[in-house]
Amino acid sequence: MKRLRQLSLPVYMLICCSVLPLNSWFDTSPSQSKLASRRLVLVLDGVPYETIAELKAEGHFNRFKLPSRMISTFPSLTNPSMVEILHHDDSPGYEDHFYDRERNRLLGTIQDRLQGQKFIAGTFRQTFDYHADAFKGALGYVAAPIGTATLAQIDLMELRHAFRESDAPLFVGYIGETDSLAHLGGKEHLKTFLQTVDRTMEELIAEAAASGGHLEVEMFSDHGNRYDTYKNVKLNDALAEAGFVTEKTVKDERSVVLPKHGLVGASMLFTQPQNRARVAEVGAATTGVDFAVYRSDENTIELVSRRGRARLLRNGERFKYEDLGGDPLKLATIIETMKATGVIKADGFASADDWFAATREHSYVDPLRRLFDGFTKHIKTLADVIVSYEDGYLLGSPMLTYLAEMRATHGNLLRGETEGFAMSTRQELPPSVRGYELNQLFTLDQRTKVHGHFSGNGHCQLGPALAQHVLQSARTNSQP
Numbered sequence: 355m356k357r358l359r360q361l362s363l364p365v366y367m368l369i370c371c372s373v374l375p376l377n378s379w380f381d382t383s384p385s386q387s388k389l390a391s392r393r394l395v396l397v398l399d400g401v402p403y404e405t406i407a408e409l410k411a412e413g414h415f416n417r418f419k420l421p422s423r424m425i426s427t428f429p430s431l432t433n434p435s436m437v438e439i440l441h442h443d444d445s446p447g448y449e450d451h452f453y454d455r456e457r458n459r460l461l462g463t464i465q466d467r468l469q470g471q472k473f474i475a476g477t478f479r480q481t482f483d484y485h486a487d488a489f490k491g492a493l494g495y496v497a498a499p500i501g502t503a504t505l506a507q508i509d510l511m512e513l514r515h516a517f518r519e520s521d522a523p524l525f526v527g528y529i530g531e532t533d534s535l536a537h538l539g540g541k542e543h544l545k546t547f548l549q550t551v552d553r554t555m556e557e558l559i560a561e562a563a564a565s566g567g568h569l570e571v572e573m574f575s576d577h578g579n580r581y582d583t584y585k586n587v588k589l590n591d592a593l594a595e596a597g598f599v600t601e602k603t604v605k606d607e608r609s610v611v612l613p614k615h616g617l618v619g620a621s622m623l624f625t626q627p628q629n630r631a632r633v634a635e636v637g638a639a640t641t642g643v644d645f646a647v648y649r650s651d652e653n654t655i656e657l658v659s660r661r662g663r664a665r666l667l668r669n670g671e672r673f674k675y676e677d678l679g680g681d682p683l684k685l686a687t688i689i690e691t692m693k694a695t696g697v698i699k700a701d702g703f704a705s706a707d708d709w710f711a712a713t714r715e716h717s718y719v720d721p722l723r724r725l726f727d728g729f730t731k732h733i734k735t736l737a738d739v740i741v742s743y744e745d746g747y748l749l750g751s752p753m754l755t756y757l758a759e760m761r762a763t764h765g766n767l768l769r770g771e772t773e774g775f776a777m778s779t780r781q782e783l784p785p786s787v788r789g790y791e792l793n794q795l796f797t798l799d800q801r802t803k804v805h806g807h808f809s810g811n812g813h814c815q816l817g818p819a820l821a822q823h824v825l826q827s828a829r830t831n832s833q834p
């Protein structure tokens with residue numbers, strides 16, 4: 355395993371050099387006559403609020419007002435969160451390897467991940483003015499963390515180049531390598547890169563001013579990332595012991611489909627409806643699981659955990675929490691206050707806004723709306739059961755487990771994995787924002803991508819070929 359990693363580093367450096375357009379090394383002068391007032395929105399995948407707040411306190415991001423907590427969806431993953439923020443059409447799956455109920459099969463292979471056609475085309479990714487091409491993002495996992503850090507720098511250089519080439523009044527650029535850096539490099543690597551982002555934004559703002567224009571910069575991330583050493587949850591074993599069969603299709607009453615893509619803090623399970631309660635119970639009893647949830651009808655979610663049970667009810671945009679013993683979401687004190695202040699009515703329901711205001715500082719931020727959204731919005735094939743892991747536990751792709759040691763992850767309902775950030779040079783933001791509010795605050799609906807700039811177009815195919823090769827040999831070696 356170590357040898358493979360050593361081997362992959364030179365291979366990967368070669369790929370980097372082969373995909374980097376030579377001119378970006380010399381790309382220091384801004385293109386002419388950009389006199390207008392412009393806005394750059396930079397999407398930094400997976401940067402946690404805590405890390406930005408720390409950098410800000412250390413004196414970085416001086417031109418920006420105080421950062422806001424960006425409250426991600428549940429599960430706190432890129433696809434549902436970006437769909438919510440960008441108001442994009444629903445994503446086929448919670449992750450890019452996903453279960454399609456209509457076709458009754460798992461879709462989205464590693465090959466798809468490496469091909470822009472499937473990874474980018476038709477998704478929210480295509481609506482960005484800048485997005486790195488697909489295989490480079492995947493490559494960040496091969497020679498981590500040095501390789502990931504290098505790729506992040508290349509991504510940022512190319513984004514800067516694309517911004518200078520464009521004259522769109524609102525330019526929205528996306529960097530995915532920040533998420534990989536958090537996962538594989540941890541806090542220090544991510545902070546180092548973010549300081550480069552800070553300097554790059556300073557440069558762009560200064561360039562705009564020097565040419566008589568004006569540039570405002572806004573930034574956000576789609577979810578948090580919690581730094582820790584992670585243990586794997588043995589969910590497959592628990593399901594097998596309970597008599598279920600984890601497989602690629604729902605064949606019969608014993609089938610459970612459990613897609614494993616990244617290495618994340620929540621798992622989505624698909625099974626026949628009558629199995630939901632049992633699968634949730636088996637999940638909830640497994641070490642490292644915080645709770646499991648399933649819908650018993652359109653407006654009811656059952657929550658099962660080792661601490662106890664709860665029933666969540668929805669009536670339009672109003673929600674109610676029924677503690678069935680053990681108060682698993684630890685809401686008792688909050689609910690007392692909400693009753694005292696009259697925001698919880700006689701029927702036990704409170705509005706989505708009141709729940710949000712009351713739970714902003716809670717370990718589970720805005721839990722009721724987010725749990726319902728997890729079963730009703732942003733995704734085409736919605737899960738039958740969702741299992742949320744305790745901090746410090748994850749489950750995901752066996753190949754990634756082999757390739758990389760996780761130093762941070764996201765996906766669960768808790769704060770560290772949930773809270774991304776939003777920050778602006780032109781406006782003060784509230785202490786926390788929900789994804790759909792961010793869309794308005796940053797007027798993301800005004801983005802008008804005319805010519806998407808995808809890095810690396812037109813370069814030789816050596817990079818993708820080598821990446822395929824490295825991933826393939828990793829897979830072959832990992833077979834027992």
Ligand SMILES: [Zn+2]
Pocket residue numbers: 400533534537616764
């Ligand atoms: Zn991630």
